[in-house]
Amino acid sequence: MQPSALTLNRLTVGFGRRHVLRDVSLTLRAGERVALLGPNGAGKTTLLRTLATLQPPLGGQATVGGADVVQRKRGARRHVGFVGHTPHLIGHLTARENLAFLASLYGLSNTGARVSEALSVVGLDEIANRRARELSRGQLQRLSLAAAGLHHPAVLLLDEPDASLDRDAVRELPAMLDALCPGSAVLLSTHDPDVAARAAGRSVLVDQGRVIEPDTPGTAAPEPPVTTGATNVSFATTAWTLLRKDALVEWRAREQAPALLAFTLLITVLFDMAFVILAQADAPAVAAGVAWSTLLLVASLSGVRLFGSERDANTLTCLRLAPIDQSAVFVAKYLLLAAHVLVVGLVQLALLSALLDLQLFQGGMLATLGLVTIALSAVAAMQSALALESRAREVLMPLLAVPLAIPVMLAGVGATLETLQGAPAGGAAPWLGLLAVVAAVFLALSVLLYPHAVDG
Amino acid sequence: MSLASSVLRRRASRQPPLFGWRGLVVYASLLVLMAAALYMIFIYAPAERVQGDAHRLLYGHVAVAWLAFLAFGIVAFASVMYLWRRTARWDSLAVASAEVGVLFTTLTLASGSIWGRHVWGVWWTWDPRLTTTLVLWFIYVAYLALRMYIDNVDTRRRVAAIFGIVGVVDVPIVWYSVEWWRSLHPVQSVTRAGLTPEMVLTLVVTVVAFTVFCFVLIRQRYLLECASDEGEDLRDSVRNWHDELRLTGARSTPEART
Numbered sequence: 001m002q003p004s005a006l007t008l009n010r011l012t013v014g015f016g017r018r019h020v021l022r023d024v025s026l027t028l029r030a031g032e033r034v035a036l037l038g039p040n041g042a043g044k045t046t047l048l049r050t051l052a053t054l055q056p057p058l059g060g061q062a063t064v065g066g067a068d069v070v071q072r073k074r075g076a077r078r079h080v081g082f083v084g085h086t087p088h089l090i091g092h093l094t095a096r097e098n099l100a101f102l103a104s105l106y107g108l109s110n111t112g113a114r115v116s117e118a119l120s121v122v123g124l125d126e127i128a129n130r131r132a133r134e135l136s137r138g139q140l141q142r143l144s145l146a147a148a149g150l151h152h153p154a155v156l157l158l159d160e161p162d163a164s165l166d167r168d169a170v171r172e173l174p175a176m177l178d179a180l181c182p183g184s185a186v187l188l189s190t191h192d193p194d195v196a197a198r199a200a201g202r203s204v205l206v207d208q209g210r211v212i213e214p215d216t217p218g219t220a221a222p223e224p225p226v227t228t229g230a231t232n233v234s235f236a237t238t239a240w241t242l243l244r245k246d247a248l249v250e251w252r253a254r255e256q257a258p259a260l261l262a263f264t265l266l267i268t269v270l271f272d273m274a275f276v277i278l279a280q281a282d283a284p285a286v287a288a289g290v291a292w293s294t295l296l297l298v299a300s301l302s303g304v305r306l307f308g309s310e311r312d313a314n315t316l317t318c319l320r321l322a323p324i325d326q327s328a329v330f331v332a333k334y335l336l337l338a339a340h341v342l343v344v345g346l347v348q349l350a351l352l353s354a355l356l357d358l359q360l361f362q363g364g365m366l367a368t369l370g371l372v373t374i375a376l377s378a379v380a381a382m383q384s385a386l387a388l389e390s391r392a393r394e395v396l397m398p399l400l401a402v403p404l405a406i407p408v409m410l411a412g413v414g415a416t417l418e419t420l421q422g423a424p425a426g427g428a429a430p431w432l433g434l435l436a437v438v439a440a441v442f443l444a445l446s447v448l449l450y451p452h453a454v455d456g
Numbered sequence: 457m458s459l460a461s462s463v464l465r466r467r468a469s470r471q472p473p474l475f476g477w478r479g480l481v482v483y484a485s486l487l488v489l490m491a492a493a494l495y496m497i498f499i500y501a502p503a504e505r506v507q508g509d510a511h512r513l514l515y516g517h518v519a520v521a522w523l524a525f526l527a528f529g530i531v532a533f534a535s536v537m538y539l540w541r542r543t544a545r546w547d548s549l550a551v552a553s554a555e556v557g558v559l560f561t562t563l564t565l566a567s568g569s570i571w572g573r574h575v576w577g578v579w580w581t582w583d584p585r586l587t588t589t590l591v592l593w594f595i596y597v598a599y600l601a602l603r604m605y606i607d608n609v610d611t612r613r614r615v616a617a618i619f620g621i622v623g624v625v626d627v628p629i630v631w632y633s634v635e636w637w638r639s640l641h642p643v644q645s646v647t648r649a650g651l652t653p654e655m656v657l658t659l660v661v662t663v664v665a666f667t668v669f670c671f672v673l674i675r676q677r678y679l680l681e682c683a684s685d686e687g688e689d690l691r692d693s694v695r696n697w698h699d700e701l702r703l704t705g706a707r708s709t710p711e712a713r714t
Binding site for chain 2: 016017018019022208209382386387389390391392393396399400402403404406407410411414430431434437438441442445449452453
């Protein structure tokens with residue numbers, strides 16, 4: 001007997017200890033389509049999110065394509081396509097780029113043809129080069145369908161797919177699913193019995209936390225199981241794919257760089273006025289203090305948006321659904337932040353050189369800048385991931401990052417003073433060593449702990 | 457029905473935290489130890505030759521400082537255990553220790569500052585010990601703030617555990633960075649006056665008394681946190697049970713009619 005595409009065995013889902021749906025048992029064979037019908041709050045979305053590995057179940061067992069959604073989360077993700085209430089697409093990428101990005105994350109072969117085919121199936125081939133943020137709600141829903149079915153998952157989970165589709169598209173939905181991922185089992189939730197009748201072979205009614213209508217096996221002839229197109233992608237390739245995406249989004253959105261540069265200019269001039277003109281401090285001391293405390297502020301400010309923008313656009317869900325090592329997401333974000341901090345640091349050295357009449361572009365200073373960048377970015381990126389789900393992350397972020405980064409600032413100031421005051425060669429070495437240790441410790445901890453922070 | 461009643465039975469069978477005869481023993485010994493410590497600090501121990509009576513502040517100061525570090529060590533240990541085991545109790549222990557740790561760090565900084573004003577003539581100096589303690593205070597205030605701002609209980613526990621671990625890892629780094637800094641820019645440090653046997657005995661008794669006090673506080677706060685978690689669980693269980701009952705009623709009604 002061939003294995004089922006989706007098996008739920010007395011699955012209980014909910015929040016804390018509060019059950020939303022209890023003891024659900026259900027089996028879907030390859031090619032079978034089942035509609036979950038039920039009123040608002042019946043637990044349909046929670047069930048689908050649990051099966052999509054986005055939320056751990058409270059009890060029972062569920063397997064997708066033979067992989068347990070708790071024990072083998074990454075394996076299960078290869079076999080699942082999920083369309084949620086809100087689209088998890090990247091607004092600054094075009095429809096085609098969105099799909100190509102996902103194809104790289106899932107390690108699909110023959111990407112170009114696969115993406116074009118998916119776009120034509122959902123009827124978006126003519127606007128494939130339009131950015132996702134310019135698409136209508138219905139077009140986004142079609143693109144979400146294409147994204148979910150791109151890797152030919154064993155199971156497609158659709159949360160109210162009819163919610164924002166026009167009447168024609170709802171009518172075309174079964175044909176779209178046939179063409180997009182033939183043979184995939186489909187579990188879709190809807191309020192509308194007509195949609196259920198049209199798009200699914202059988203329906204299961206859920207209400208008051210239970211499956212009201214017991215599961216009866218479908219009568220359709222079994223289809224051969226689907227082989228998912230998702231393959232293993234190396235950590236480095238995944239991180240590179242994510243970094244390229246982040247850099248492209250930043251380039252198009254210009255969300256961080258201009259504001260950060262303006263902020264740096266302002267703070268540097270302000271500190272210069274306060275310490276040199278008003279307090280008459282000596283130039284090397286001002287340069288050492290101002291350079292690294294400004295960079296610390298910039299890194300913690302920049303960190304607020306680092307994961308925050310993904311969280312607000314709901315795109316972290318798309319990364320959590322992908323069968324990738326989640327630490328790669330952190331590494332890509334870290335590299336992006338480090339690039340920002342480095343650019344800001346270089347601009348600041350130029351500014352301070354001019355304002356204080358110092359020669360700051362020298363070996364010792366550049367080495368310090370490099371190491372401070374690596375260490376500060378590690379601290380700030382990690383705190384950004386931790387503050388992600390908090391209510392007041394803009395306020396909280398500096399509160400978390402600044403105390404942890406104090407050794408970085410001290411070491412930066414120490415190394416700078418040694419360099420600028422013409423200490424004997426190697427005077428700055430202990431400070432640079434300390435910076436290297438901080439960077440290594442925080443990077444290792446972050447890569448190790450990041451999956452716990454975002455992915456349960 | 458059985459679920460709710462079993463939960464209620466479980467609650468009723470448990471003794472209220474630190475009451476009953478065990479609690480009496482603990483509180484009585486704490487009272488005796490504290491009274492002894494206070495007596496020894498203010499009457500038994502001789503005044504120090506150079507510092508005079510300001511010296512008496514240091515007994516409590518040393519005790520709370522060491523206990524603050526210990527409490528943060530417990531936070532880190534409980535955080536690691538939580539990430540490994542995912543049992544709510546480890547998280548409860550972490551938050552209990554963090555709160556007590558912040559309280560004791562505040563006491564350390566305040567007592568140290570008052571002592572410093574009398575002996576060094578300044579409220580504050582950038583001594584490695586002082587600086588590290590201050591940074592530690594900031595880190596764990598941030599830890600408590602982080603917990604306060606995350607609504608989802610599972611996320612809160614996970615994220616706080618990570619921050620709890622990172623915070624402790626940062627402590628030796630802060631210590632060394634300030635230590636090196638001091639070697640470049642020497643500042644005033646504690647005069648190492650010789651301690652008389654009476655002073656040593658007073659210090660030992662004070663440390664023991666404060667250690668018991670610290671553990672009682674952590675335990676009480678831990679039990680309070682557990683009770684609050686259990687309250688939430690109980691509420692959820694009762695609601696589940698209520699749903700169950702309503703569903704059974706809804707199901708049986710049509711059958712009864714037919």
